[in-house]
Amino acid sequence: MNDKLVQLKNTLAQMWSNRSKLQKALIIGGGTLFITAIILVAVFAGKTKLVPLYKDLSPQETGQIKENLDARGVQSEIRNNGTAIHVPEEMVDTLKVELAAEGLPDSGAIDYSFFGEKSGFGMTDNEFDVIKLKATQTELANLMKGIEGVKDAKVMINMPKESVFVGEQTEGSSASVVLNLEHTSQLDQNKINALYHLVAKSVPNLSTDNIVIMDQNFNYYDLNKGGSSGTVASYSTQHEVKAQIERDLQREVQKMLGTMMGQDKVVVSVTTDIDFTQEQREEKLVTPINEETGEGIAVSVERITETYSGEGAPVGGVPGTAENDVTTYQAAGANGSGDYEKIEERVNNEVNRISKQIVESPYKVRDIGIQVMVEPPTADDPASLPQDRVNDIEQILSTIVRTSIDKTAAEELTDQAIQDKIVVSVQPFGSKEEAQSQETAVIPMWMYIVGGALLLIIIILVILLIRKKRNEEEVEEEEITIDEPIVLDDINEEIETEATVRKKQLEQMAKEKPEDFAKLLRSWISED
Secondary structure, rough: HHHHHHHHHHHHHHHHHHOOOOHHHHHHHHHHHHHHHHHHHHHHHOOOOOEEEEEOOOOHHHHHHHHHHHOOOOOOEEEEOOOEEEEEEHHHHHHHHHHOOOOOOOOOOOOHHHHOOOOOOOOOHHHHHHHHHHHHHHHHHHHHHHOOOOEEEEEEEOOOOOOOOOOOOOOEEEEEEEEOOOOOOOOOOHHHHHHHHHHHHHHEEEEEEEEEEEEEEOOOOOOOOOOOOOOOOOOHHHHHHHHHHHHHHHHHHHHHHHHOEEEEEEEEEEEEEOOOOOOOEEEEEOOOOOOOOOEEEEEEEEEEEEEEEOOOOOOOOOOOOOOOOOOOOOEEOOOOOEEEEEEEEEEEEEEEEEEEEEEEEEEEEEEEEEEEEOOOOOOHHHHHOOHHHHHHHHHHHHHHHHHHHHHHHOOOOHHHHHHHHHHEEEOOOOOOOOOOOOOOOOOOHHHHHHHHHHHHHHHHHHHHHHHHHHHHHHHHHHHHHOOOOOOOOOEEEEEEEEOOOHHHHHHHHHHHHHHHHHHHOOOOOOOH
16 A cells, blocks of 8 residues: 555656646646635635515614524624614525514504404503504504605604583694605605695594694695685795706706716706796787788768859958868858868778787796716716717707797897806716615626636646556556566366365255255254
């Protein structure tokens, strides 16, 4: 055994000494990389992949679940500032079912299911009222969570004690609501009105005037009751209309420029000035039927013609200057002869009489400003964006500004005035928002590639070593020489005796007829 080990050692040493420096470096480097890859694969493969079991938990719920998992011996981690708990991926479904069977997570809130599970005899009226109030608050909060954009809700209801006296008036109920809205989400006026009516209809004797709703950023939301005249009644509505107009314009510009440059290459900001004044007026217009001549239609025409001639004084004086004279009539003298002619025409024309009741919309865009920041194709080279492309963007924005502003104001705008309302900035973005991805214990692809390459190199080296060893063995076999002749004993020299013959016969009988051989042995034993 030791000789074989020594021979193997010598063979390996000889093979190693016959290798070149490059081959030695490849063998050492490949072996090192292969061992490193095996260690890394073993480490990452042995690491447990943790995924979220529950999210958005309260500290109380997180503590309850963590205590239960530790008692079960389940590996778990608390993340996101104590609001999420992570467990091994293969145990998520099983743990959810088992924890739900135990009533976890338990927020400690009381809902209407309490009356069917834990209520019993011996509960006083005061205890029942307190539990009912808590259940109402919990159910209202759960209803509000179902509204899009509302992440969580807290409801506080104050219900005054009923008076035992008939004539004594009691105060009405009141409610306070704190909403935890999702990031970048906003509540429109319809959702706000729905929240007010939801709370008012769920609590007896509760008026919408006694409800206060605010979010986590201390923004108050007022109920828009509207008005008979249809005018804008509250600042919240005006702000909502302004934000909606700006949001629509920004979305359209972002979509158009994003298609041209790339969605992550453009940032758009839109500001507007909205006129909320609503005008109502009445116009009574009289216009000619024929606008070219300014004349109407002759409804009735009356013409009167008078002529006179006779003896008398000659005509003299200024026509129509004497008292009781008709204008343009020639006055007759006292003596001599004279004549006159009178022509009178009366025409009654019909015209257009137009009466208009005009109510103008209160939402007019008086001014608008668009700011666009564009990242060039090569981020660190602003000159990579051609000036023609910048001019196209400015032309598009000019058209949007001209068509969005109120027509009366737009007619007075010059090209320079519109250009002053547009800003296009070409510069690299300092930082871009990246979506946060959950941590997953996944082996990178490069590790597989490196491991495969190392494995291939090792297989090639092993094949080369085996082939080298075979070649050396063949050479050694050819070099073997026979120094001494091998002498074999002649089997014919064996002398057969009677005992030898009988022994052979017994052996043949034992092979061919074992039963007879066994009987023969038993007979020999019995004779002895």
